[in-house]
Amino acid sequence: MDYNYTRSYHGRVQLVVFDWAGTTVDFGCQAPIVAFAEGFRQKGIEISMAQAREPMGREKRAHIRAITEMDEVARAWEAQYGRPVSGEDIDEMFDDFVPLLLRILPDHSQLIPGVSEAIASLREQGIRIGASTGYFREAADTVAAAAAVQGYRPDVAISSSEVAVGRPAPWLIYRIMEELNIHPAAAVVNVGDTVVDVESGLNAGVWSIGVAATGNETGLSAEEFARTPTAERQALVAAAREKLLRAGAHQVIDTMEELPGVIECINGQLGRGCSP
Amino acid sequence: MDYNYTRSYHGRVQLVVFDWAGTTVDFGCQAPIVAFAEGFRQKGIEISMAQAREPMGREKRAHIRAITEMDEVARAWEAQYGRPVSGEDIDEMFDDFVPLLLRILPDHSQLIPGVSEAIASLREQGIRIGASTGYFREAADTVAAAAAVQGYRPDVAISSSEVAVGRPAPWLIYRIMEELNIHPAAAVVNVGDTVVDVESGLNAGVWSIGVAATGNETGLSAEEFARTPTAERQALVAAAREKLLRAGAHQVIDTMEELPGVIECINGQLGRGCSP
Amino acid sequence: MDYNYTRSYHGRVQLVVFDWAGTTVDFGCQAPIVAFAEGFRQKGIEISMAQAREPMGREKRAHIRAITEMDEVARAWEAQYGRPVSGEDIDEMFDDFVPLLLRILPDHSQLIPGVSEAIASLREQGIRIGASTGYFREAADTVAAAAAVQGYRPDVAISSSEVAVGRPAPWLIYRIMEELNIHPAAAVVNVGDTVVDVESGLNAGVWSIGVAATGNETGLSAEEFARTPTAERQALVAAAREKLLRAGAHQVIDTMEELPGVIECINGQLGRGCSP
Amino acid sequence: MDYNYTRSYHGRVQLVVFDWAGTTVDFGCQAPIVAFAEGFRQKGIEISMAQAREPMGREKRAHIRAITEMDEVARAWEAQYGRPVSGEDIDEMFDDFVPLLLRILPDHSQLIPGVSEAIASLREQGIRIGASTGYFREAADTVAAAAAVQGYRPDVAISSSEVAVGRPAPWLIYRIMEELNIHPAAAVVNVGDTVVDVESGLNAGVWSIGVAATGNETGLSAEEFARTPTAERQALVAAAREKLLRAGAHQVIDTMEELPGVIECINGQLGRGCSP
Amino acid sequence: MDYNYTRSYHGRVQLVVFDWAGTTVDFGCQAPIVAFAEGFRQKGIEISMAQAREPMGREKRAHIRAITEMDEVARAWEAQYGRPVSGEDIDEMFDDFVPLLLRILPDHSQLIPGVSEAIASLREQGIRIGASTGYFREAADTVAAAAAVQGYRPDVAISSSEVAVGRPAPWLIYRIMEELNIHPAAAVVNVGDTVVDVESGLNAGVWSIGVAATGNETGLSAEEFARTPTAERQALVAAAREKLLRAGAHQVIDTMEELPGVIECINGQLGRGCSP
Amino acid sequence: MDYNYTRSYHGRVQLVVFDWAGTTVDFGCQAPIVAFAEGFRQKGIEISMAQAREPMGREKRAHIRAITEMDEVARAWEAQYGRPVSGEDIDEMFDDFVPLLLRILPDHSQLIPGVSEAIASLREQGIRIGASTGYFREAADTVAAAAAVQGYRPDVAISSSEVAVGRPAPWLIYRIMEELNIHPAAAVVNVGDTVVDVESGLNAGVWSIGVAATGNETGLSAEEFARTPTAERQALVAAAREKLLRAGAHQVIDTMEELPGVIECINGQLGRGCSP
Secondary structure (H helix, E strand, O other): OOOEEEEEEEEOOOEEEEEEEEEOOOOOHHHHHHHHHHHHHOOOOOOOHHHOOOOOOOOHHEEEEEEHOOOOHHHHHHHOOOOOHHHHHHHHHHHHHHHHHHHHHHOOOOEEOOOHHHHHHHOOOOEEEEEEEEOOOOHHHHHHHHHHHHHOOOOOEOOOHHHHOOOOHHHHHHHHHHHOOOOOOOHEEEEOOOOOHHHHHHHHHOOOEEEEOOOOOOOOOOHHHOOOOOOHHHHHOOOOHHHHHHHOOEEEOOOOHHHHHHHHHHHOOOOOOOOO | OEEEEEOOOOOOOEEEEEEEEEEEEEEOOOOOHHHHHHHHHOOOOOHHHHHHHHOOOOOOHHHHHHHHHHHHHHHHHHHHHHOOOOHHHHHHHHHHHHHHHHHHHHOOOEEOOOOHHHHHHHHOOOOEEEEEOOOOOOHHHHHHHHHHHHOOOEEEEOOOHHOOOOOOOOOOHHHHHHHOEEEOOOHHEEEEHHHHHHHHHHHHHHHHEEEEOOOOOOOHHHHHHOOOOHHHHHHHHHHHHHHHHOOOOOEEEHHHHHHHHHHHHHHHHHHOOOOO | OEEEEEEOOOOOOOOEEEEOOOEEEOOOOOHHHHHHHHHHHHOOOOOOOOOOOOOOOOHHHHHHHHHHHHHHHHHHHHHOOOOOOHHHHHHHHHHHHHHHHHHHHHHHOOOOOOOOHHHHHHHOOOOOOEEEOOOOHHHHHHHHHHHHHOOOOOEHHHHOOHHEEEEEOHHHHHHHHHHHOOOHHHHHEEEEEEEHHHHHHHHOEEEEEEEEEEEEOOOOHHHHHHOOOOHHHHHHHHHHHHHHOOOOOEEEEEHHHHHHHHHHHHHHHHOOOOOO | OOEEEEEEEEEOOEEEEEEEEEOOOOOOOHHHHHHHHHHHHHHHOOOHHHHHHOOOOHHHHHHHHHHHHOOHHHHHHHHHHHHOOHHHHHHHHHHHHHHHHHHHHHHHOOOOOOHHHHHHHHHHHHOEEEOOOOOOOHHHHHHHHHHHHHHOOEEEEEEEHHHHOOOOOOHHHHHHHHEEEEHHHHHEEEOOOOOHHHHHHHHHOOEEEEEEEOOOOOOOHHHHHHHHHHHHHHHHHHHHHHHHOOOOOOEEEEEEEHHHHHHHHHHHHHHHHOOO | OOOOEEEEEOOOOOOOOEEEEEEOOOOOOOOOHHHHHHHHHOOOOOOOOHHOOOOOOOHHHHHHHHHHHHHHHHHHHHHHHOOOOOOOHHHHHHHHHHHHHHHHHHOOOOEEOHHHHOOOOOOOOEEEEEOOOOOOOHHHHHHHHHHOOOOOOEEEEEOOHOOOOOOOOHHHHHHHHHHHOOOOOHHEEEEEOOOHHHHHHHHHHOOOEEEEOOOOOOOOOOOHHOOOHHHHHHHHHHHHHHHHOOOOOOEEOHHHHHHHHHHHHHHHHHHOOOOO | OEEEEEEEEOOOOOEEHHHHHOOOOOOOHHHEEEHHHHHHHOOOOOOOOHHHHOOOOOOOHHHHHHHOHHHHHHHHHHHHHHHOOOHHHHHHHHHHHHHHHHHHHHOOOOOOOOHHHHHHHHHHHHOOEEEEEEOOOHHHHHHHHHHOOOOOOOOOEEHHHOOOOOOOOOHHHHHHHHHHHOHHHHHHEEEOHHHHHHHHHHOOEEEEEEOOOOOOOOOOOOOHHHOOOHHHHHHHHHHHHHHHHHHHHHHHHHOOOHHHHHHHHHHHHHOOOOOO
16 A cells, blocks of 8 residues: 555535634724723822733733833832832732723624624524633623623633633633534634734634724724824734734734625635635 | 745654553453453343444443344343333443442553553653543543553543543543643644544644554454464454544554654654645 | 744835846847847847847846857857957957947837836836946936936936946845835845846845746847747737746846736735745 | 757756855945945944844845835934935935945955855856955945955956846846856856845846845844854744745855755756756 | 756646446446346355445455455355355356456446546647547457447547456556656546546546545446435445545545536646646 | 555565666677668668667667668668668668678677676575566577576576567566566566666666666677777766666666665665555
8 A cells, every 4th residue: 555645634624713802803902902991000100002902812811010110100109108019019010900891892893893793694604603802701701791782792702711711722622613513623713913822723723813993903993093194004903914024924914894805715725725 | 035945843752642442451442342241141132342342432321222232132121121222221230330330440540551551662762652542531530540550651641531522533632631731732642542533633633643453443352462373463454444544634553662762753753744 | 032033024115226228128138139230230240139139138148158158159250350359359349339329229118018008007106216237337328318308207316337237136125125225125026038137136135027928038129029920929018937947037027018917926925925 | 840948957056146245255245234334424323233134135225215204214314414315415415325335345345254165166066256346346346356366256347337237136136147148047056145145046047145144134243153052043043044044035044054955956957957 | 067957847747547337427427337247146145236346446356355354254155155255166156257347338338427527628638539448458448349339439548458457456557648648647637436437547647536425435337326315325425535535636626527627627737846 | 534654665585686687787788780780781771889789778770760860870871771760671671780790799798797796695595586588589598598607597587579569568577477466566676777778777677777777778898998098987987877867767776886885775665565
């Protein structure tokens, strides 16, 4: 027997897994930023939105620590308290962060324009929908409840609380695949707005799509986006697109309107025997 | 930004997942066969080992039903009971199968020759070891306990009871990867002796290796293997090898002695940017 | 860090570099042939157009020497002068060749049919146009001036005088890319009618397109082309096409009318991540 | 003629182009950093080495402007001068930067350990050596003169002054190839320590190698490197390696000692018909 | 000379080779099955259609032996004759098989629906038609004569009698290519309904297409096919399709109606430089 | 069933097919040249060896016609006979060519140095040996008989008389494969010294190896080869090598000594799943 047989998937996309904030809800991924800024304000420290956003994608406690280590923030803290930030300070701020985020979330759970239409188009093709998030369970549930009211109900939703290690590990995606009993990985598409979203898709071996304009890498709320001069906005979106492409995204779209076309393109690649 | 960046894993194998029966213990994958035969014997029906083995790889209840549907077995049943097999009969036989298998297992949990050395070689390279099985939890625990006594202790062991859908779905492999926090799939190798083992590896997107001589597809116990004339034995092993290759195995080895060489070869392929 | 990132260009064609004689002007690449034949006639030696054309593509002095080494020409020379050709003879003929070519060029600088339309189509897509040539500077300038009158004005034109080593070295193409600041090579297409044109494109790592019917490999002037019987003409063009394909051309077109389609096809290949 | 012929280069590496600072001389790429810091000090502004290095790789005037736009530097400037930085200020600082760098360079032109041996090994294989740099001509000449004294004399050296647009454009590499008449691009290797070096190699279509430990991305002088605790040093080098890999480098080496092995590996890839 | 040139066929499909029974005539590949069953009946042994079909694809004498070795058949034989089957018995049955098949064939030579239209479509594109078969010459001639009456006349028809070794060896396909002087293999498509058909195509290096619904792997006559409930029929066809795909078929079609589309698809792949 | 299975040959080379003249016997491929020259001499026309060799590879009658169409030969013919060459002249010369070649062959059937050793090395690996030739049957038999005396006895030898269309059609190779029942094409290597040899291998889909130094493209007899100055000889061999590479040969060797290494290299490629 001198022959090998190489199996390749020639079917179609069966499952699309979406991130929540910045991808399907919360244009510009504002909620955690606002919560971080508010958390520091409660401690008497003013931080800018840019500072609040910079460590985005890290685990939330590590995110808080990273902000406290910025030169200006560290100086402000010392001025306020006469001593550097301690581990207890960070624990305290993290404990405060949870209720703060939960309180803020309902105001930041509006579906991003184009999401409903994109999901409807996928549904029509019989594609199943999963939702994953870096949020802990209550935050995820809050967002999901708000989205359901607006008509977006994924078949399965998993939060970071349900896995030992969060993104960029691929475990959220694998759990959703298992729950819906959909395999192989080549039949699955992951869609997210951050570098760690893109990397979790790559680590899972699925198709990994980045969303540039509405998410964390551009970092503008819907209102900010609307009032930013076109050239500046395009530059911000282009920089976000480049960042996601450099992370290895198979494709990057500006907004969800482009998603059905990308799925069609992936179906074409699968038909030619390509894999992610 | 007109560039795409295609990420590829250039590291080494970090995890090998082994099947139990026929791969690391129970030369020839005898235990379930013996249990099925004994189960039918208790019902007053004699079946051959070949008949007992034929549906191998299916879920155990489906396996029993498949045996009852063989022409000769069906006739024997009708001769014995004056009626065809009913769903209740199959339920009953399945309920009997569980304690029967558990009783038989300790006699069929000897490590297959070469396994200790292969595992030791992988350990030396820092490779983690996982164990998966189509057995339910108690059977898996029984085998694991017996193997531990002989010095084989995988880092993680998962049984079919822990996932909603068994092989060839990839969930067992994904759970082991998650437990050990090892990704991407290209860093993982699955080793098994059946077509469904090979397919579960492919479905997981990991490297999928088949073992031909010591497992279910050759289907000889260590003693039978030793006393079978060389030419006949070679023909049986060649047929087993072909069956596993036709399932899409990346490589098929006769015995575990060849495994370290195959891992080295996979490391070479990873170094050239290949993926499973 | 166990990952490599392979960058690939997914943009579109940004620059097309055209050869002059036989590609955009001078149907059949007649000017140098006529000049060579006239040069030998001035020495009292009649050579055929086929003999004049055979060494085409070589540097002009080497071209003259190659003609003198043909058996019949060598015999004719000895008959005329009573001695073999000397290095001084060749120098002299080369010195005569320059003004001769310059005098003849204006009569052989008509745009080849279809060139204007092809260039217009590329311009509409925002593609920049470069012109390269094996001619020395004055000859190149003469041709360019004549072409400009007919409406064809490349963004940059470079002659062999500006580089140390002529085609098939890729320096002319690289200079044009630098002048227009266009990279990478995958965004550039080279178009020419000779084997050395094709090879200069391959050596530059750009897309290399051959033109078969209107250039040197078919070797018919527009009038000759029109009056050659169809079957014979097709055979000549097919032979030219084969010669350019065997040189490694990515694609060979008969006439410039096919160019926009080829550019579209290359854009498609770039979109699928292919490179030249 | 229904056949295409795809040409591929099966020869060996013929030319290696090295960057200067951080790659072959000036361990840690200190000279421009020191000059920038000194330039600001002369204006009465203290900046950290990290601030001075951050915009590394940009054109020098843009580099200065980027430093002045950092929050703390901007505040210090306003405190010092009672007004924001003006275009004239930047022009002035750039004019001062040139003599400053030239004065400092001789102290930062020591060959990096391992460079002599690596070059000697390439020379033995008949490989030609080119040198390119982001420096302007006088700075490049100064460095080259100092290197020559230490025995490193590239066959061709080109500075940014000789091309219209600097890195990551590929023009420096193309000019060196032309000067030495070496093509195709697959026969050429570019070696540098910054992301723009890596990208200039990719843009040229040559093999692009990054050097992690001794260059700008690690950013430690030889002395700093020696006295940094091993774990921290390894983390810095690993981060530098990742940055260069993410830019698309075909391979990243820690130090020049690994270069001959990498060249051998590229020769192997060329032998198998691979291209950069 | 450091360049290799890889030739690839960019032409179109020039020849399609069809199997006879189950592919172009004899819906469900009934004739040999009926003949085998009748042969055993004449010996006083009743075998089922499933038993008669199981060894399908083997040489006819080996096919007969395989049936006699089935447990139930062996037992029936012993009950009938009081001794096991001998070599002479098999010879005798084979000798009887030939006239039996020839007698039966005319009733099983009807063109399968869709064949005429598919052939007509290929003819329009100038594609030549070959016919190969596992039948011996007289059987092949009988079928060909019947097909001719119905309007299907391949340019060349070859039977197994004309080659030393039958399928899955590729000799029948090579003989047809030679007869029509058509090469290379990439310009040829083989179409058949059995695993050995598919493998003979692969062994010849041509494009290998399987036909699932009308052939031996589904194994239903046109009437049986029509009256089988849809779900059961779909399951049978799906199983046949899977079997042919697992054999390595480049594509599997249900019925001949899909063939022109597949040929178009192969032309597209050839245009992109792919080979079988 | 959404999976395709791509079969690939992972075995080893099983058959090598050698051309006769210029490859295994008759260093420099002299016999037909000498016969052509002698044939013209008998007509009173002196032609050079270069003229006699130029059309090499064409069918013999076409070869003769091609010589008569060379300018000088045509003039000499007219001078001799007062009229151009007629079809009857060519028929006559072809009829004379057969006995002439047969008479000359025994003097040109010496094994080329290195052939015995190369064949012995292949035999040791269990590789079968085939011989094909453009000669008609009697010429082929004459050469084979002479080779047998010297110890070279291929397992099968086929002449052009046995196929309808000669090289570059692949029929000779296919017939040898059939005779020895060896497939697939990936297990076969063709070795020859002319462009049509190389193309017949490509057309058969087997590995196609060219021999440069000892064959028709270099065109020197063993004595001429020995006495030609090294530089000139190297240039001739390099030109021959380039010609065979440009025809698409997978590899070109100078002499048969390199063959076992090339076979080993092909075995390596097969092991990596590559095909010709």
